[in-house]
Amino acid sequence: MNQTQIRLVDGLSEVTDAFAVAVAGADPQAPVPTCPDWRVRDLVGHIGQAYRWSAELVRSRAAAPPPDPRDEDPGDPHGWAEWLVASAADLIGAVTDTGPETVVWTFLGERPAWFWLRRMVADTAVHVADAAFAAGRPFTIAPDLATGAISEGLELISAAEAAALKPDLRELRGDGQTLLLRPTDAGSGWLITRTPHGVTWECGTDDADVVVTAPVGDLLLAFSRRMTPDDPRLTLTGDAALLHHWWTHTAF
Template identity: 75%
Template sequence: MDRIQSLELDLDRLVTGLQEVTSAFAGTVAGLDPQATVPTCPEWRVRDLVGHIGQAYRWSAGLVRSRAAAPPPDPRDAEPGGPQEWTTWLRDSAADLVAAITDAGPETDVWTFVGEQPARFWLRRMLADSAVHLADAAITAGRPFTISPDLAADTISEGLGLISTAGAAGLKPELGELRGHGQTLQLRPTDVEPGWLITREADGVTWERRTADADVVVESPVRDLLLVFSRRTTPDDPRLTISGDQALVDHWWDHTSF
């Protein structure tokens, strides 16, 4: 498959971003009932969500060290310990991933589900995954979702990079429904620049980081764009301003998943 598009954040920011999001996640789940259901991932309990984060860090660290494929583990098999141990376990898991990438070299090719990529792929992937699950934790806790705008923006770009990768529909067949005939969607954040111009082409999705006119424009702070992009809120969320062809946004939302 194609190489994923170049980084928008440098390696140091990806590392500090992972630490930042991991700490925010740990703080958000502190005090929650481990058996409580996560509304945005109803098949998981809070303990499963915590287990997934730390387990995914350690699993991806193992992929970097072995440079070979390994099946994704079941979050229910993770052993994060009791709630009082979660913060330490999560931070240690993040440190394990950073150490694996540092030792291997961030530009060393390793296995990924989209073909060989530099080891730093897993740092960015885990940061993006944790950013979305931070939203899950905040929704579960009934707290506002907060994230640095640069991390929210890079999570959107990382997701678009995966969606637009050649063969993406082979991994998630519903993405094949995003093919089109030049229809354009503009994600326009009010607090960072530029936005994202997404085009539905006959052979898949393409995108650029630029602000432009489009068939439909979705405007809000980047945090809220991330929520709708990751399906943690719906297109009718009043925090979003949508102008143009609403059906394009609804179609996109219906055929993406994270």
């Protein structure tokens, strides 16, 4: 494994541990405010199930439909942490044994197996926030993991295949409008351009039609729609309507 892939392995363990801490002692039937159709038990089931599902995708190198998290029973809450850690180890083992560069199936077509490590780190990072909010606990994340999750999300949104999976993303097409996500604590930001063919993005710090400035953890919350564009933790300059339009059409 190269250094990027090793960091993803470590990152998966970090976000899994953080998720387990966030749900420790929580009421399994409590609602999750940022995932209105889910209870805490559903959220826990989703994380472990997603790890094991993606591990099997890597091993088989074949497609399989996404499972319903409500079909997964994560067991007694006292065993959640152990079950989550074992599920993460299953995915890590599958990628390691198969080879991180081995081409496997993904919902965006064939990709290297380590795609699933990156996808699960990003997905779980956001769900750590969901679990923390449900339990009334603070959300924290390593800046590099938040940075990676935003970049990974933009790669999904801008992929040629994305609109077929999420038709609402077609609404993000434009004629050159630009958005800049500018972190205060994590290097350069993300300059997003709406083109007639879809979204493109690059690392950058130049001004844009709308600029959102905040610590990168808060930018991740806004990017993943866990924080509204009007939240006072975000500093907004420029065309607020453009940001609201983006936020409305980027559910994923």
